Amino acid sequence: DWAGGYRRFNADVREGCALVCGTTQGLYARARRLEGGVRLFVFQGTDGRRCELALDDAANLRSVARSSSYHAYIAGTLIEIGKHFRVGGAEVVNYKADLPIRKGLSSSAAVCVLVVRALNELYDLKLTIHGEMDIAYRGEINTPSRCGRLDQCVAFGQRVTRMTFDNDLIETQRVRVAATLHLVVVDLCAAKDTKEILKCLNSAYPFPRDDRDKALHALLGEVNLDVCAQAVEILSRERDPARAAERIGALMSEAQARWDASAVPLCPHELAAPTLHRLLGCAELRPHITGGKGVGSQGDGSAQLVCKDAVAQASVVEIVRTLGMEPLLLTIPAQKSVRSAVIPIAGMCPGMWPATKCIGPWLFPIRIGDLVKPAICWLCEELMHADIEQIVMVVNAATQAQMQHVFCKREDTVVLDKVPLEAAAYEEELLRIGARIKFVKQERPTGIRDAILLCEPVVDGEPFLLVWGDHLCRSTAPDGRGCIAQLLAAFDGSCSVASMHVLRGDELHAAGAYCCREPPSPLPRPFGDRDGLGDKPALWPLSRIVEKPTVVYAREHLKTKNLPDGQFLASFGQYVLTPSIFATLRANERQHFTEALDSLRQQEGLNGILIEGVRWDLGSSTTYIEALQAQAASGEGAP
Numbered sequence: 001d002w003a004g005g006y007r008r009f010n011a012d013v014r015e016g017c018a019l020v021c022g023t024t025q026g027l028y029a030r031a032r033r034l035e036g037g038v039r040l041f042v043f044q045g046t047d048g049r050r051c052e053l054a055l056d057d058a059a060n061l062r063s064v065a066r067s068s069s070y071h072a073y074i075a076g077t078l079i080e081i082g083k084h085f086r087v088g089g090a091e092v093v094n095y096k097a098d099l100p101i102r103k104g105l106s107s108s109a110a111v112c113v114l115v116v117r118a119l120n121e122l123y124d125l126k127l128t129i130h131g132e133m134d135i136a137y138r139g140e141i142n143t144p145s146r147c148g149r150l151d152q153c154v155a156f157g158q159r160v161t162r163m164t165f166d167n168d169l170i171e172t173q174r175v176r177v178a179a180t181l182h183l184v185v186v187d188l189c190a191a192k193d194t195k196e197i198l199k200c201l202n203s204a205y206p207f208p209r210d211d212r213d214k215a216l217h218a219l220l221g222e223v224n225l226d227v228c229a230q231a232v233e234i235l236s237r238e239r240d241p242a243r244a245a246e247r248i249g250a251l252m253s254e255a256q257a258r259w260d261a262s263a264v265p266l267c268p269h270e271l272a273a274p275t276l277h278r279l280l281g282c283a284e285l286r287p288h289i290t291g292g293k294g295v296g297s298q299g300d301g302s303a304q305l306v307c308k309d310a311v312a313q314a315s316v317v318e319i320v321r322t323l324g325m326e327p328l329l330l331t332i333p334a335q336k337s338v339r340s341a342v343i344p345i346a347g348m349c350p351g352m353w354p355a356t357k358c359i360g361p362w363l364f365p366i367r368i369g370d371l372v373k374p375a376i377c378w379l380c381e382e383l384m385h386a387d388i389e390q391i392v393m394v395v396n397a398a399t400q401a402q403m404q405h406v407f408c409k410r411e412d413t414v415v416l417d418k419v420p421l422e423a424a425a426y427e428e429e430l431l432r433i434g435a436r437i438k439f440v441k442q443e444r445p446t447g448i449r450d451a452i453l454l455c456e457p458v459v460d461g462e463p464f465l466l467v468w469g470d471h472l473c474r475s476t477a478p479d480g481r482g483c484i485a486q487l488l489a490a491f492d493g494s495c496s497v498a499s500m501h502v503l504r505g506d507e508l509h510a511a512g513a514y515c516c517r518e519p520p521s522p523l524p525r526p527f528g529d530r531d532g533l534g535d536k537p538a539l540w541p542l543s544r545i546v547e548k549p550t551v552v553y554a555r556e557h558l559k560t561k562n563l564p565d566g567q568f569l570a571s572f573g574q575y576v577l578t579p580s581i582f583a584t585l586r587a588n589e590r591q592h593f594t595e596a597l598d599s600l601r602q603q604e605g606l607n608g609i610l611i612e613g614v615r616w617d618l619g620s621s622t623t624y625i626e627a628l629q630a631q632a633a634s635g636e637g638a639p
Helices: 002-008 058-065 072-084 107-122 129-140 149-156 194-202 211-237 241-262 274-280 310-322 375-385 397-408 421-434 448-454 483-489 505-510 551-557 580-587 593-604 621-633
Strands: 016-021 027-033 040-044 050-054 090-097 160-166 169-174 181-187 289-294 302-307 326-332 340-344 365-368 371-374 390-395 437-441 464-467 471-475 496-504 512-515 539-541 544-547 567-577 606-610 613-617
Touching (some): 090 107, 107 149, 181 310, 241 302, 310 326, 340 375, 365 375, 371 375, 375 471, 375 483, 397 437, 464 483, 471 483, 471 621, 483 613, 496 593, 544 551, 613 621
Parallel strands (some): 340 390, 340 464, 390 437
Antiparallel strands (some): 040 050, 181 302, 464 567, 471 613, 496 567
């Protein structure tokens, strides 16, 4: 982080970069407001000692912040908070702390973030995580501590985040972990002088004086960026836990060797780190680990070891204790590929206007089995079955009120007493769906592009599902897997995925059409015998995307080999999109969504998956009637 800060003086210095993940250890606290207009901040530590700081006594805050006391971090953070907000009094009781102190694990940053977060929540300061991090960082540098911006990563909690440092700018990217990793973080129980280490390393900046300085610039610049890029690729794409542990461990060991070659010569009295290297070279550990390295600025503070599996992790813990060191377990669980779904329902739906002045197609009644439900309920049920954790609805004032009434408000018992028992029981399902819904406001119907961009902070740098609220889908897969579940199974994290079905040429005038030059072999159903819902879904790497082409254009440019003559791949209306879509949409304000999707395809590739199912666009009177007829003729209980 600190090396990237020198870019303000030397443009040849490369950005700093790091991958961070919070441990399960930390600070635990309860906070409450102090009533009666008292502007006093009271902090009670785990030892029961209390610190009382008057928020209006600037001189005392500065004095405490400059001291060597643990409370300096609290005072320094309060000074920074006071520059931006006038908050009332608060009491914070830190009742538990299991994070090692002064071991390179950002314990001082944790205190600063704790103070900011407590006041943020108590007084609704509306600070984002980045806002909390910035104030905590500036609060800590009000003290004698020599922290960097990296330390404030504790604000993210236990998730893997890629942080990039360019001058004073920080960019963060959440990294999806494809396979569970088992690590042990080791408190070496030795001595290190962080200030001395940083003093020596900083002496090589901003301009290198000799070959040793140049080697450090390369290490913390190009080499570090390459190592971080490799780690992100392994974490996000390697699904085999054993293989992931092997590759990450080897990469850590390689990074340590490069550090020893290029950084140690600038501060050998600290960075030679005999205790660290005794641990990394321990013969007893080798059968259980795949690699490891020091933490942070290194020295004899802390280390991290990658274990082969959970059993090996337990063995490493015992061996580390026999070496007189303290182990901390860190298990990074595999994350779901996709946690969030975005549903835009703030538009006008001109195909059914003026009926849609009163009610959107997402609320049109659809009967399946014995229940008549708003169409969006069937969609949300399928999202729940696919284990989507967060349903993001892009709404205007009217549609938000409608959705809150459907999903968030318990119906009056007078009403429920008059409906059939099965229908009344569905009330609980609606409320369960409502618990997963988050609303994003789009005041004016400015299009899909703007609707998606509004969701960027909510999806938090992760891949997400995009589905249209005015579409109704029904699976025809032999195993009953829903259309959304089929799409999610095709996403491996490498690029976005579009759901597809096959249309005749004369039907393409109302759809986005695709072309694939290299179809999967053998072809999936209904064109071949391959099971498209197996462990490896049949992916179609798309080579062209066009919105509503003519038949003549489709025949000339969109023919996909091995498909029957006159049939073409077309959008099924559901997508898994990588976070790259946001930059693509911002790049051109006038791009149609399909054009942006094609730009994304050109940048990082785009796969298609042929969905076994049917869909209806409820925004068209013709297809809405077809949907009603199809559902009425079906005895199934789910779309």
